[in-house]
Amino acid sequence: MHVVIMGCGRVGSVLAHSISERGHSVAIIDRNPEAFRRLGADFDGQSITGVGFDKRILTAAGITRAAAFAAVSSGDNSNIIAARVAREVYGVNTVVARIYDSQRAVVYERLGIPTVATVRWTADRMLRHLVPDDQPPLWRDPTSTVSMVEVRYSGEWIGHPLARLERAAGTRVAYLMRFGIGTLPTNSMMIQDGDQLFMLVTEDIVDSVRAVAAGTPEGQGE
Template sequence: MYVVIMGCGRVGAGLATGLERLGHEVAVIDHNPQAFRRLGTDFRGRQVVGEGYHRDVLVEAGAQKAKAFAAVSSGDNSNIISARVAREAFGVERVVARIYDAKRAAVYERLGIPTVATVPWSTDRLMRMLLPDWVATAWREPSGTVAVLPLPTHEGWLGRPVRELEEAAGCRVAFIVRFGTGLLPKPDTVVQAEDMVYVAAVSGTISDVTATAAAPPQEG
């Protein structure tokens, strides 16, 4: 597959060399010629100096034949503009842009440009390493506001409907894995032994949600 990468920082260079090792043909764009040093002497792909949102630069990089385009420079505006040009002007099938501003990421997702919101993603990865596994989120939407996480529950919740857990913890039960099979619960679905309950919760409330589920239900 032919891939064009805009930005030859650490991420762009790592992505380019990794794709090339897998046998893909790669072109890298960066406005700073010195940035290509990160690619190493073994890199065989195309190196194009210029701004990745300029049409002539994209043509030189071979965007017209590219099957994928990644915008991973240090600038949100440059990334999203170049990604849109690649998608709309060159018809590249697979386009992704790295975005630092999580709020912008949600907007660009609605425009049809898949994004990687760097700050929420990195924060979540660090949380996975620093905290117990049961606190780690399984998925986070682009703005980082809502997370889905596995929620171990106190044995006192067994035999109780999920609506009681939702009301007490301030979350929504997204799905339950029961005997290895996923199911979409109804409000009156009862929590059973060995269930793995996955809930959707607002990011700032995750600690409270997990603490509530780990404690026995409060009667009344």
């Protein structure tokens, strides 16, 4: 697989090495040739000086055979322009853009361009630890209809089937963390002490889901 990256900052350089270490070919673009020093002497991909949405530069980077494109420069506008060129002009299937402005990120997600809003993501992660009882969604679909949230449960649920909690809450557990490892739920899985549950919700049920989990299994029905 060939991947093209725009932006050789800290994120871009680490990403380029990670892709290369997995056996894929990679080309990284940056307008500042000094930025490529971050790659080190052992980097075996292409490093191309230029603007990441210039068609000549993109062609040199192998955009016509690329399976994926990442725009991770320091500029929101440049990242989005480059991402749209990769998607709409060259038909690259997998395109991701880093965006600092979370409001813009929502707009571009709706255009079909997955984004990583770095400032918002970092703030949300910090908030989850600082204010655990009032957490923002960990994930939201591009239409802002379905979200994934961590749901805290009472100790009364420990030892009960995970499926029973799902039925009572009227939704599904997307995954759980057990002993620090992400695990997909199964029909026979029991809730254990220390499990972290991440459930799929819509805006109209999120409060009731949290209330069910915070309550007791008794009276919830089967």
